[in-house]
Ligand SMILES: [Ca+2]
């Protein structure tokens with residue numbers, strides 16, 4: 001049942017992205033790619049011109065998903081020395097929970113929050129310039 005709902009959600013995302021792609025062609029292929037994150041394991045990636053774009057401001061983002069088996073205080077860090085990072089945290093329905101620009105060191109984005117058990121989505125985003133970054137989701141001390 002849950003899997004079915006999730007598939008429908010992904011399909012909806014694809015449709016939305018597809019609609020976006022009609023006016024912004026060339027980016028839609030990567031938009032529905034979602035990386036599964038494991039808690040406590042840093043993930044190194046790159047934002048570049050091939051990544052999905054936010055409809056609001058045309059900035060690039062990578063999409064991630066993580067699952068919590070129980071309620072937990074977590075900290076999400078998006079760290080880059082090459083660009084000004086920005087984080088978006090969504091629930092399984094695609095509703096925005098929180099976004100952050102500079103709560104980490106320098107211009108790095110950080111979200112610290114208690115989350116219920118469930119599936120969550122992260123958009124690792126940038127103000128404009130791109131490059132390499134590290135994303136880390138880990139338990140934090142509340
Ligand atoms: Ca990317």
Ligand SMILES: [Ca+2]
Nearest residue numbers: 085101102107
């Ligand atoms: Ca920032």
